[in-house]
Amino acid sequence: xxxxxxxxxxxxxxxxxxxxxxxxxxxxxxxxxxxxxxxxxxxxxxxxxxxxxxxxxxxxxxxxxxxxxxxxxxxxxxxxxxxxxxxxxxxxxxxxxxxxxxxxxxxxxxxxxxxxxxxxxxxxxxxxxxxxxxxxxxxx
Amino acid sequence: xxxxxxxxxxxxxxxxxxxxxxxxxxxxxxxxxxxxxxxxxxxxxxxxxxxxxxxxxxxxxxxxxxxxxxxxxxxxxxxxxxxxxxxxxxxxxxxxxxxxxxxxxxxxxxxxxxxxxxxxxxxxxxxxxxxxxxxxxxxx
DNA sequence: CAGGTATATGACCTAATAGGTATATACTTG
DNA sequence: CAAGTATATACCTATTAGGTCATATACCTG
Numbered sequence: 001x002x003x004x005x006x007x008x009x010x011x012x013x014x015x016x017x018x019x020x021x022x023x024x025x026x027x028x029x030x031x032x033x034x035x036x037x038x039x040x041x042x043x044x045x046x047x048x049x050x051x052x053x054x055x056x057x058x059x060x061x062x063x064x065x066x067x068x069x070x071x072x073x074x075x076x077x078x079x080x081x082x083x084x085x086x087x088x089x090x091x092x093x094x095x096x097x098x099x100x101x102x103x104x105x106x107x108x109x110x111x112x113x114x115x116x117x118x119x120x121x122x123x124x125x126x127x128x129x130x131x132x133x134x135x136x137x138x139x140x
Numbered sequence: 141x142x143x144x145x146x147x148x149x150x151x152x153x154x155x156x157x158x159x160x161x162x163x164x165x166x167x168x169x170x171x172x173x174x175x176x177x178x179x180x181x182x183x184x185x186x187x188x189x190x191x192x193x194x195x196x197x198x199x200x201x202x203x204x205x206x207x208x209x210x211x212x213x214x215x216x217x218x219x220x221x222x223x224x225x226x227x228x229x230x231x232x233x234x235x236x237x238x239x240x241x242x243x244x245x246x247x248x249x250x251x252x253x254x255x256x257x258x259x260x261x262x263x264x265x266x267x268x269x270x271x272x273x274x275x276x277x278x279x280x
Numbered sequence: 281c282a283g284g285t286a287t288a289t290g291a292c293c294t295a296a297t298a299g300g301t302a303t304a305t306a307c308t309t310g
Numbered sequence: 311c312a313a314g315t316a317t318a319t320a321c322c323t324a325t326t327a328g329g330t331c332a333t334a335t336a337c338c339t340g
Contacts, residue, residue, distance in 0.1 A: 002151070003149075003151065005145075005148050005151075005154065006149040008149075009143075009146045011142065014145065014218070017222075018221065021221040021222055027316070027318090028315095028316065038318090039299085039301080039317090039318080040298080042317060042318050042319080043299085043318085045317095045318095058307095060308065060315095060316085061308065061316040062307095062315095062317085063316080067225055069225035069226060072219060075219060076219050076223075078154070081158065081161040082212045084161075085209035085212070086209060150327085150328080167286070167288090168285095168286065168287085177329075178288090179287090179288080179289080179331080179332095180328075182288050183288085183289085183329090184328090185287095186289090198337095200286085200337065200338065201286040201287075201336070201337045202287085203286080
């Protein structure tokens, strides 16, 4: 696992991080709250630890894990160049989250139009700055 | 590939996104700028497209790709709960990025102290806010 | 329509990874 | 020291994802 991005690609690891976001937890805490096997939790914690996402503190036999923010800040930093796109799409996010939450089942078909069937662009100028089409058209 | 997180786990895909962040590009643009094979670029673009990270516009035989921000906003949203940790570590990020930039080679050994050898915690309160230790051990 | 260009896709191979079970290690208490 | 608890690790397996090569598809130009 090279990058921080690869680390958080794993859903269970994200769940662990989210859990730790609220407060530190021992391994067995995580095990029970997330319904995962103990070895699995330990393995994920190891990955997270080696990637700097968490650190452990010893309390008797327990290892109490907590967040270390640096790698997450790194992700945040990577997102920076894209934030210029946010403003135009502040509400589009809601629709997006809404949509992906409902779907999530269709495997691999009919979710995207094949590229060669894309609608012809208005063939005006290469004004790549307008992202307005897709979102335009009020939902209402 | 389930989530948006999985999509951006792939370095080439992140490179493509970063490239598109500045301006839209055709497939062959990407191919040449990132020194990737054409099939590889197309496949990654497909993944990105199906995940909603990019969309394509047709210009003659070219497919001109551009960013769609929604999934990135989703990532940004996921990071929100962790931002409470930022403030205490604003400068720690620099050190972290600095460090990980230099290393990046050691595969899997000696990068983290084994957990059972962790320093005894001062056993005071569970003040999980201090992340100050551990970072010592210079590479040199 | 023929030839050329740009992109997508399919087949195949390989490497990386997550999960499970069993077991080792470390620490605590009597 | 013995027994018990909490956590880490080794080994194995199935799955997945990415790369390349070859080829199909769509579009342009003359």
